[in-house]
Amino acid sequence: xxxxxxxxxxxxxxxxxxxxxxxxxxxxxxxxxxxxxxxxxxxxxxxxxxxxxxxxxxxxxxxxxxxxxxxxxxxxxxxxxxxxxxxxxxxxxxxxxxxxxxxxxxxxxxxxxxxxxxxxxxxxxxxxxxxxxxxxxxxxxxxxxxxxxxxxxxxxxxxxxxxxxxxxxxxxxxxxxxxxxxxxxxxxxxxxxxxxxxxxxxxxxxxxxxxxxxxxxxxxxxxxxxxxxxxxxxxxxxxxxxxxxxxxxxxxxxxxxxxxxxxxxxxxxxxxxxxxxxxxxxxxxxxxxxxxxxxxxx
Amino acid sequence: xxxxxxxxxxxxxxxxxxxxxxxxxxxxxxxxxxxxxxxxxxxxxxxxxxxxxxxxxxxxxxxxxxxxxxxxxxxxxxxxxxxxxxxxxxxxxxxxxxxxxxxxxxxxxxxxxxxxxxxxxxxxxxxxxxxxxxxxxxxxxxxxxxxxxxxxxxxxxxxxxxxxxxxxxxxxxxxxxxxxxxxxxxxxxxxxxxxxxxxxxxxxxxxxxxxxxxxxxxxxxxxxxxxxxxxxxxxxxxxxxxxxxxxxxxxxxxxxxxxxxxxxxxxxxxxxxxxxxxxxxxxxxxxxxxxxxxxxxx
Numbered sequence: 001x002x003x004x005x006x007x008x009x010x011x012x013x014x015x016x017x018x019x020x021x022x023x024x025x026x027x028x029x030x031x032x033x034x035x036x037x038x039x040x041x042x043x044x045x046x047x048x049x050x051x052x053x054x055x056x057x058x059x060x061x062x063x064x065x066x067x068x069x070x071x072x073x074x075x076x077x078x079x080x081x082x083x084x085x086x087x088x089x090x091x092x093x094x095x096x097x098x099x100x101x102x103x104x105x106x107x108x109x110x111x112x113x114x115x116x117x118x119x120x121x122x123x124x125x126x127x128x129x130x131x132x133x134x135x136x137x138x139x140x141x142x143x144x145x146x147x148x149x150x151x152x153x154x155x156x157x158x159x160x161x162x163x164x165x166x167x168x169x170x171x172x173x174x175x176x177x178x179x180x181x182x183x184x185x186x187x188x189x190x191x192x193x194x195x196x197x198x199x200x201x202x203x204x205x206x207x208x209x210x211x212x213x214x215x216x217x218x219x220x221x222x223x224x225x226x227x228x229x230x231x232x233x234x235x236x237x238x239x240x241x242x243x244x245x246x247x248x249x250x251x252x253x254x255x256x257x258x259x260x261x262x263x264x265x266x267x268x269x270x271x272x273x274x275x276x277x278x279x280x281x282x283x284x285x286x287x288x289x290x291x292x293x294x295x296x297x298x
Numbered sequence: 299x300x301x302x303x304x305x306x307x308x309x310x311x312x313x314x315x316x317x318x319x320x321x322x323x324x325x326x327x328x329x330x331x332x333x334x335x336x337x338x339x340x341x342x343x344x345x346x347x348x349x350x351x352x353x354x355x356x357x358x359x360x361x362x363x364x365x366x367x368x369x370x371x372x373x374x375x376x377x378x379x380x381x382x383x384x385x386x387x388x389x390x391x392x393x394x395x396x397x398x399x400x401x402x403x404x405x406x407x408x409x410x411x412x413x414x415x416x417x418x419x420x421x422x423x424x425x426x427x428x429x430x431x432x433x434x435x436x437x438x439x440x441x442x443x444x445x446x447x448x449x450x451x452x453x454x455x456x457x458x459x460x461x462x463x464x465x466x467x468x469x470x471x472x473x474x475x476x477x478x479x480x481x482x483x484x485x486x487x488x489x490x491x492x493x494x495x496x497x498x499x500x501x502x503x504x505x506x507x508x509x510x511x512x513x514x515x516x517x518x519x520x521x522x523x524x525x526x527x528x529x530x531x532x533x534x535x536x537x538x539x540x541x542x543x544x545x546x547x548x549x550x551x552x553x554x555x556x557x558x559x560x561x562x563x564x565x566x567x568x569x570x571x572x573x574x575x576x577x578x579x580x581x582x583x584x585x586x587x588x589x590x591x592x593x594x595x596x
Contacts, residue, residue, distance in 0.1 A: 248551050
């Protein structure tokens with residue numbers, strides 16, 4: 001299969017124009033569950049926040065759910081449980097849409113599925129899910145990256161036809177390391193330098209190293225796009241963002257933790273193929289691909 | 299001299315009530331250069347931002363000044379020039395009010411002196427000055443701290459009668475690691491645990507370690523004060539904050555650098571004495587004290 005978005009293959013970075021639509025439904029026909037305003041915002045900026053998506057009761061239940069799982073995972077030695085580099089504190093738990101009955105239900109919420117099926121113009125499946133715990137005082141930054149770049153090179157996701165969803169499970173302030181996005185960046189693929197060493201995926205969850213866009217490209221995106229957006233708001237809000245939208249977050253020295261449930265929906269018409277790095281398949285990739293078949297929603 | 303604000307002497311942290319006024323002028327008489335609203339804000343919150351304090355021309359001149367000095371200091375090996383731990387990039391240049399003719403003039407601006415003399419209720423001198431360069435992409439966080447705690451323990455500043463002034467020389471956004479303050483925290487001294495090893499001051503400019511308030515005290519301050527304030531705004535704004543106001547900043551992964559000129563004014567009636575750590579005097583302390591005599595402004 002032709003590699004429309006080559007990355008980590010050259011010694012110089014490059015900016016490549018997007019070759020896929022941002023919204024995959026026929027905009028002239030299908031109205032979907034979003035308002036015109038929401039559709040236009042997502043199309044233009046590559047992300048969309050919807051406040052009060054979940055009720056306070058639902059938020060309480062999910063908050064209890066993530067801390068129960070953190071507690072019961074404390075002694076678990078698994079590559080799905082990611083800990084802080086400098087302590088044993090759990091930073092992320094992966095694959096909760098499959099491994100945990102409660103989160104399987106949450107990630108299959110029909111209100112969410114209606115939106116992502118509309119954005120992707122097809123049936124969808126969950127490519128990845130995780131709970132992120134960003135503790136107060138010691139939360140680390142997460143460098144700028146396009147998720148698609150990683151999934152394309154390391155997982156073999158051929159086209160830009162996936163959407164990420166973050167459910168805020170604590171209040172997001174401007175100062176506790178909230179998600180930052182570069183509006184408009186979904187329209188440009190930043191081809192990164194270098195190659196993917198085997199087993200990079202383990203390290204990259206702790207501290208992104210490969211697939212890091214260069215400073216000039218980031219500056220260009222921010223200057224030619226809309227600068228930097230920081231959606232903040234109460235727990236229960238959701239933020240949808242396109243697979244190629246450039247995002248990251250600063251650290252968090254405040255006392256206020258920042259937790260969220262994160263999942264990625266991919267179109268069933270965008271099934272994974274051999275990774276575009278030319279490297280070996282990674283174990284998780286195989287698991288995800290199997291999960292994909294099993295979890296395909298219709 | 300009695301130590302009214304003991305710190306780094308015990309194994310448990312403690313919160314001690316402030317024993318000094320926040321504004322040292324007689325509020326019933328002296329009106330000073332600030333408005334009632336500004337005075338009340340500073341009294342209550344322990345800081346005050348004034349936008350457009352410097353004109354665009356003055357800002358351009360100062361911006362040129364800091365980069366000229368950074369350039370001419372590139373090869374300088376001095377403990378007044380602080381570099382990033384992981385690179386040779388200059389992060390701060392100290393003592394510019396004394397070493398540099400241009401910055402001597404800037405730090406003695408009469409509009410600034412009028413304000414700080416009012417807040418401190420006396421003549422003042424410059425206890426410390428520095429230029430901070432917080433580069434884009436790699437700017438590091440600065441942990442929460444009270445400046446007074448350091449100056450008291452390490453420099454021998456007896457009372458809370460000093461004020462810090464930051465001149466913004468680049469635009470401060472919510473996302474490029476701006477100064478964060480805990481409103482109301484000026485009224486409580488957080489006594490930290492541990493002791494000051496000799497020569498701590500060299501390390502502490504890179505990565506604060508000693509004199510770091512404990513998490514419970516920080517949480518208490520934020521909950522009992524006004525949470526966290528983040529003054530943002532255009533270059534040319536100034537932020538005044540009381541010596542004991544708890545502050546810090548997150549890192550900065552954005553392309554937008556954050557530079558400022560920072561100086562500390564102390565009351566001439568609050569002259570430094572033997573450091574309250576009981577430790578040795580540090581070389582810089584002696585220099586600062588001599589500078590204090592020389593620079594006393596009237």
